[in-house]
Amino acid sequence: MNPDAALKALAEPHRRAILKLVATDPRPVGDIAGHLDITPQAVSRHLKVLHEAGLVDERREGTRHLFVVNPAGFSAVQEFLADFWAEHLGQLKAILQDPDDLARE
Amino acid sequence: MTEPFAIEVDLPAPAEKVFQHLTDPAAMIRWMGQHAELQPVPGGAFEIDINGVPVRGQYLEIDPPRRVLVSWGVAGNPGMPPGTTRVEFTLTPTATGTRLRLVHSELPADQASMHATGWEHFLGRLTLAAAGADPGPDAWNPAPGTGT
Numbered sequence: 586m587n588p589d590a591a592l593k594a595l596a597e598p599h600r601r602a603i604l605k606l607v608a609t610d611p612r613p614v615g616d617i618a619g620h621l622d623i624t625p626q627a628v629s630r631h632l633k634v635l636h637e638a639g640l641v642d643e644r645r646e647g648t649r650h651l652f653v654v655n656p657a658g659f660s661a662v663q664e665f666l667a668d669f670w671a672e673h674l675g676q677l678k679a680i681l682q683d684p685d686d687l688a689r690e
Numbered sequence: 691m692t693e694p695f696a697i698e699v700d701l702p703a704p705a706e707k708v709f710q711h712l713t714d715p716a717a718m719i720r721w722m723g724q725h726a727e728l729q730p731v732p733g734g735a736f737e738i739d740i741n742g743v744p745v746r747g748q749y750l751e752i753d754p755p756r757r758v759l760v761s762w763g764v765a766g767n768p769g770m771p772p773g774t775t776r777v778e779f780t781l782t783p784t785a786t787g788t789r790l791r792l793v794h795s796e797l798p799a800d801q802a803s804m805h806a807t808g809w810e811h812f813l814g815r816l817t818l819a820a821a822g823a824d825p826g827p828d829a830w831n832p833a834p835g836t837g838t
Contacts, residue, residue, distance in 0.1 A: 666695040666797075670695070670792055673722040674699045674721075675699075677699070677701065677711060677722070677790075678699055678701055678702070679721075680711075680720050680721055681703040681707065681708070681711075681787075682702050
């Protein structure tokens, strides 16, 4: 998974909603569209972005194309923790570097 | 993948100052979260709301100003329930301040849990991004061992 691509992919509410839908059950485009009140064409575009970010997989069952969350896209818990802690420790460093902050306390 | 996550950062402040930012609610939320309930005694509450993610745990061990061990989980997240993981902060004085080593351990092992955990972290970041703040790592130096 590319964290940047994934974040960008997730920075859109319909795509987040799609991921929630396919997190529990594989679903075809039409089913997703029905849940979200957007066109199947729009769903397909969103799925393409999500797929390119490594967040969803496509699978085929008979004649149906189903979309489902790609577990590998979320398997790197270390990546998330790295992201999370790096962000916050960076913030800690930033406030500790602020001389006004040190003077205030 | 259950091995602990570890990261180190050199901070330009004495250990006492860094320790304060791990135990004082007002200091804590200046670098992590928007609301904190902290009772820095063994068994005391360690509760921080971070971008809508309710992190819940307890202080387990405290050795001022050298070490803090807390339990860490997320309310409502079956992948990482409250109190299930451990975060250890170790503070070591340096010539320029304090080296903070953070180890996040006892991480969820199974795929479903990791999925849920990562998802929550993503949502937290997205909440921040949606609010107009930049959640990206570009404001600091994330690489342990290559920083100042």
